[in-house]
Amino acid sequence: MSIDDISIKVTDLHSIGSIDALLNEIATRLQRFITQGETSMIDLKSLPFAPAEYEGLRTALGRGEASARLETIGDSELYETHYPGVWWVTHYNVEGDVIADLIEIAAVPAILHSQPEDVRDGLERLQQQLSQKE
Amino acid sequence: MTEHETLEQRLHEQGISRRSFLKFCAAMATMMALPPGSASAIAATLAKVKRPSVIWLSFQECTGCTESLTRSHSPTLESMIFDMVSLDYHHTLQAASGFAAEQAREDAMKEFHGQYLLLVDGSIPLKDGGIYSTIAGRTNLNMLLEAAQGAAAIVAVGSCAAFGGLPNAQPNPTGAVAVSDIIKDKPIINISGCPPIPAVITGVLAHYLTFGALPALDDQGRPKAFYGETIHDRCYRRPFYDQGKFAKTFDDEGARNGWCLYELGCKGPTTHNACATTKWNGGTSFPIESGHGCIGCSEPKFWDAGSFYAPLPAPTADVSSVAQAAAVVGAAAAVIVGAIDRGKKTAAQQSRKKLTVDDLKGN
Numbered sequence: 001m002s003i004d005d006i007s008i009k010v011t012d013l014h015s016i017g018s019i020d021a022l023l024n025e026i027a028t029r030l031q032r033f034i035t036q037g038e039t040s041m042i043d044l045k046s047l048p049f050a051p052a053e054y055e056g057l058r059t060a061l062g063r064g065e066a067s068a069r070l071e072t073i074g075d076s077e078l079y080e081t082h083y084p085g086v087w088w089v090t091h092y093n094v095e096g097d098v099i100a101d102l103i104e105i106a107a108v109p110a111i112l113h114s115q116p117e118d119v120r121d122g123l124e125r126l127q128q129q130l131s132q133k134e
Numbered sequence: 135m136t137e138h139e140t141l142e143q144r145l146h147e148q149g150i151s152r153r154s155f156l157k158f159c160a161a162m163a164t165m166m167a168l169p170p171g172s173a174s175a176i177a178a179t180l181a182k183v184k185r186p187s188v189i190w191l192s193f194q195e196c197t198g199c200t201e202s203l204t205r206s207h208s209p210t211l212e213s214m215i216f217d218m219v220s221l222d223y224h225h226t227l228q229a230a231s232g233f234a235a236e237q238a239r240e241d242a243m244k245e246f247h248g249q250y251l252l253l254v255d256g257s258i259p260l261k262d263g264g265i266y267s268t269i270a271g272r273t274n275l276n277m278l279l280e281a282a283q284g285a286a287a288i289v290a291v292g293s294c295a296a297f298g299g300l301p302n303a304q305p306n307p308t309g310a311v312a313v314s315d316i317i318k319d320k321p322i323i324n325i326s327g328c329p330p331i332p333a334v335i336t337g338v339l340a341h342y343l344t345f346g347a348l349p350a351l352d353d354q355g356r357p358k359a360f361y362g363e364t365i366h367d368r369c370y371r372r373p374f375y376d377q378g379k380f381a382k383t384f385d386d387e388g389a390r391n392g393w394c395l396y397e398l399g400c401k402g403p404t405t406h407n408a409c410a411t412t413k414w415n416g417g418t419s420f421p422i423e424s425g426h427g428c429i430g431c432s433e434p435k436f437w438d439a440g441s442f443y444a445p446l447p448a449p450t451a452d453v454s455s456v457a458q459a460a461a462v463v464g465a466a467a468a469v470i471v472g473a474i475d476r477g478k479k480t481a482a483q484q485s486r487k488k489l490t491v492d493d494l495k496g497n
Contacts, residue, residue: 042170
């Protein structure tokens, strides 16, 4: 028996058209970001991808020169795609499941910014440490 | 019972950073099917809410809905239970049993009268005085009537509580009915499905916490954010339907090519649920992706709607407009761009001013 005897065939499932539609949407948003400075996000989990399309989108967007990692209640992976200003942001929970999967059009993804509350907490800790040394 | 402090206080005590909280809110926005840019608006509100008391009553049911909830991935059940709500009674999940368990329910009902959320799974049998399902010697009907009195709102979890479900199927030997058949004077939200998608259960709770009100509902009492569209409208196989490419048997060429399962009895066109995008098992897939048609489990009387394998009688939506769009940009593009519109609206709002929870309510 050879592999040809097995009636299951690998077929090309790449092209129901979602990738092109999404790339067009990203291009439009990128244009708005350039002219109006408008940042935005696309929730990938809300879109009906065919099984192979998700990976197809990854290939189409590629990978650029910047990436970051958050270690906060589960990891988060952020990287700039081959197109500057287009970021792929994936949040995981502590069990490693994807809890949010986003395309973000921005100079820097919003979640990377230090939050004022955290900055204040940090300063407090630093001052405490300094006062202990005195 | 401890005082119910705000989520912000709890997280701060646990040393969880604001950034972590924002990430959590981004996941919540995804879960609630809100625009992804709304995380900071959600964070601002959610941080201030006090954990509401939740009483969960399980009636004539199979515990599948609870099984589904405990497999909720975003956020985890633990964070949901311990950080967002105070689950004061759930006879399957709670540690207490017997008199102590029933006491916990009575205490919560008294202390949070008029404020607690009542979650119900399972139908309620009415025949012969409701004797076919009892807890601690009391009929389900009796317990529901008592608990509903002090509830701020009732969430009917699963098709049994929402529509009567399997116990209500012909010939309905126990006279099973839905929560809404009995309770008429409280807001009721139906989270149907057999079982419902775990993220939809937690998403509705999150919505209630964030907005302090129940989400917009469809004519079946289901939240529009999750049940607003049919499986068919959001199915990745929809383009094949529009092209007339159907699988005729489960092992023919069409099935192998991933064509539309309409002729094999898929109930996607008449079924409202979020399976096609939210998916199951932590976002792995949904039935159609595994090659089986939708059985329509989130619709009323789905057990009595004929064979799961008999095709629906006729197209239920006007396909001509979709076909036209398909001719121009490709059907998938029409489907996917429609989905993005929601985000566009909010992007416009964001450019003018910071998004607030009130903006989201208007969506």
